[in-house]
Amino acid sequence: MSEKISRRKIITAGLATAAGVSGLAAKIADRYGLLAPDSGRVFGAGEALTYGAQRLLMSHHSMAREFNRSEMSRQTTVNHEHPDDDDYEGFLERHFSDWRLVVEGLVARPSSFSLEDLKGMPSRSQITMLTCEEGWSFIAEWIGVPLAHVLSLVFPNSGAKWVVFYPFDDFWGSIDMPEALHPQTLLSYGMNGKDLSPDHGAPIRLRIPRQLGYKNLKFLNRISVTDDIKKIGDGNGSAAPEIGYSWYAGI
Ligand SMILES: Nc1nc2c(c(=O)[nH]1)N[C@H]1C(S)=C(S)[C@@H](COP(=O)(O)O)O[C@H]1N2
Numbered sequence: 001m002s003e004k005i006s007r008r009k010i011i012t013a014g015l016a017t018a019a020g021v022s023g024l025a026a027k028i029a030d031r032y033g034l035l036a037p038d039s040g041r042v043f044g045a046g047e048a049l050t051y052g053a054q055r056l057l058m059s060h061h062s063m064a065r066e067f068n069r070s071e072m073s074r075q076t077t078v079n080h081e082h083p084d085d086d087d088y089e090g091f092l093e094r095h096f097s098d099w100r101l102v103v104e105g106l107v108a109r110p111s112s113f114s115l116e117d118l119k120g121m122p123s124r125s126q127i128t129m130l131t132c133e134e135g136w137s138f139i140a141e142w143i144g145v146p147l148a149h150v151l152s153l154v155f156p157n158s159g160a161k162w163v164v165f166y167p168f169d170d171f172w173g174s175i176d177m178p179e180a181l182h183p184q185t186l187l188s189y190g191m192n193g194k195d196l197s198p199d200h201g202a203p204i205r206l207r208i209p210r211q212l213g214y215k216n217l218k219f220l221n222r223i224s225v226t227d228d229i230k231k232i233g234d235g236n237g238s239a240a241p242e243i244g245y246s247w248y249a250g251i
């Protein structure tokens, strides 16, 4: 762990020095797809370098740690309860029987899937840690369908670079394709042997154990694939930068 951190620091420092000298690092980072969407902001240069350094260090297949059953937390924590929203409350009352996840954008076959459809797809269970940026965490078992599988059903265009998530609240967000196709990135419908509770994100949430809690978007409604993240919202890739958190939240 400490070895990884020091390697990361060295690379970040290297890129930072290059940036300080010529501003070339950002150009190179952009050229190789290593620039985070919010890199134009105040903390932008640093964010670009963190994201870039992690992308250089980690192959797409480096895995978040998975735990044993005996290491699961006795209690789970909720941060941000389910939305106080008429549409959401309606779906909840009807046990999401008429809810459908819309998957659209730069794809050959825009589709929508019911909760039953999603539960019928190949599933993956993983015992991982959810870590909130506020300083708490818990270990639980999440089950869901790999996002990669759902994407394979809609045929993203070869130019597709980002996957954007729209929940029932305003906390929209996005991830890049390597993260979207990672085997541990799930559209999760169950936690600790039960359906996801509303406060933990029903009907489905993004469960992305390689990134901090706030990237794990709950209460999903729609997913869109795009090649141009700058056109969405204020162009920073998610609602998080608007409240001071970086777009990229790799652990
Ligand atoms: N749609 C939506 N997703 C969200 C949030 C939110 O406010 N809205 N909060 C995030 C934050 S900050 C954290 S730490 C986790 C918490 O997940 P949990 O409530 O299941 O512990 O959800 C994330 N996903």
Ligand SMILES: [Mo]
Pocket (backbone or CB within 6 Å): 079, 131, 132, 133, 134, 213, 214
């Ligand atoms: Mo969080």
